[in-house]
Amino acid sequence: MEIKQGIRRNFARRAASYDRHAAVQRFMAQELLRRAGGAAARAARILEIGCGTGYLTEQLRRANDQALVVALDLDPALVQRARARMAQDPGVAWVVADAETWGGRGVFDLVIANASFQWLTRPEAALRACFRSLKPGGRLAFSSLGPRTFQELGASLKAAANYLGLAAAPLIPAQNFLDAEAWQRLLRQAGFVQVDIFREERAVKFPSVIQFLKDLQATGATNPRPRPFSSRLLRGFTEIYRSMHGNNGSIPATYEIIWAMARKEVSGFRYQVSGNENVPEKYL
Numbered sequence: 001m002e003i004k005q006g007i008r009r010n011f012a013r014r015a016a017s018y019d020r021h022a023a024v025q026r027f028m029a030q031e032l033l034r035r036a037g038g039a040a041a042r043a044a045r046i047l048e049i050g051c052g053t054g055y056l057t058e059q060l061r062r063a064n065d066q067a068l069v070v071a072l073d074l075d076p077a078l079v080q081r082a083r084a085r086m087a088q089d090p091g092v093a094w095v096v097a098d099a100e101t102w103g104g105r106g107v108f109d110l111v112i113a114n115a116s117f118q119w120l121t122r123p124e125a126a127l128r129a130c131f132r133s134l135k136p137g138g139r140l141a142f143s144s145l146g147p148r149t150f151q152e153l154g155a156s157l158k159a160a161a162n163y164l165g166l167a168a169a170p171l172i173p174a175q176n177f178l179d180a181e182a183w184q185r186l187l188r189q190a191g192f193v194q195v196d197i198f199r200e201e202r203a204v205k206f207p208s209v210i211q212f213l214k215d216l217q218a219t220g221a222t223n224p225r226p227r228p229f230s231s232r233l234l235r236g237f238t239e240i241y242r243s244m245h246g247n248n249g250s251i252p253a254t255y256e257i258i259w260a261m262a263r264k265e266v267s268g269f270r271y272q273v274s275g276n277e278n279v280p281e282k283y284l
């Protein structure tokens with residue numbers, strides 16, 4: 001619970017600066033919508049999890065202005081900001097709730113979430129809740145970040161901790177994010193079929209390590225249980241980061257992006273693992 005409150009607080013504090021700094025999250029959302037394609041355009045009811053300041057919510061309504069959208073987030077200040085952004089759009093209902101316990105009752109055609117699932121503390125509970133919320137035949141589509149995210153930061157911290165003779169390097173939250181294989185397994189355990197996972201590593205350039213850290217802070221993507229670094233460690237790892245990874249006056253920060261698509265099967269009908277090739281899409 002303490003970690004979840006930390007996650008909520010981090011994002012709520014950065015509600016005002018999030019949109020200016022969330023370029024990767026916008027890319028993740030655009031790609032998510034492209035991959036969800038027809039499912040987003042056709043859906044009559046959509047549940048969006050972790051709506052934050054409402055970037056994806058707005059894009060969803062542009063893609064499908066007929067759908068009824070329920071947009072949910074842990075934090076009331078973020079939901080308030082998203083609602084203001086959408087100018088009281090009557091097609092969106094706003095909910096402040098925890099996606100790990102909030103249960104729809106099998107009414108949604110699409111459950112979608114952008115850049116939020118890496119922060120779930122009980123992903124298996126959240127996937128079960130998504131499954132319950134979907135109609136038979138409904139789809140789940142989400143993007144998340146994987147454990148190779150900020151690998152340069154993790155490696156520089158480790159090297160600096162070694163150099164300074166510290167017992168252990170501080171862990172960054174990304175090192176505990178779930179990887180593509182774990183999502184694949186959890187989706188199947190939750191009952192989903194037709195699970196498709198895509199992964200991409202994307203290096204973003206920053207003018208300095210400090211600028212990168214400020215950017216992270218501005219999006220709220222920081223440690224939910226903050227443990228400030230000593231000035232020795234901060235100096236040490238920024239220096240190591242620059243010398244190990246810097247190039248032509250900039251430093252890279254890698255984001256490991258995962259997109260997942262899955263389906264709740266129509267009850268009473270089991271999909272074949274193979275052999276569906278000749279069956280028209282509308283029957284599946």
Ligand SMILES: C[S@@+](CC[C@H](N)C(=O)[O-])C[C@H]1O[C@@H](n2cnc3c(N)ncnc32)[C@H](O)[C@@H]1O
Pocket residue numbers: 007008011022025026029049050051052053054055056072073074075078097098099100113114115116119120121
């Ligand atoms: C990086 S932000 C993404 C916001 C938005 N989807 C976007 O693309 O800009 C992650 C969001 O997930 C929300 N979140 C994290 N854990 C959650 C949970 N268990 N239930 C609901 N929302 C959650 C946070 O409050 C935050 O607004």
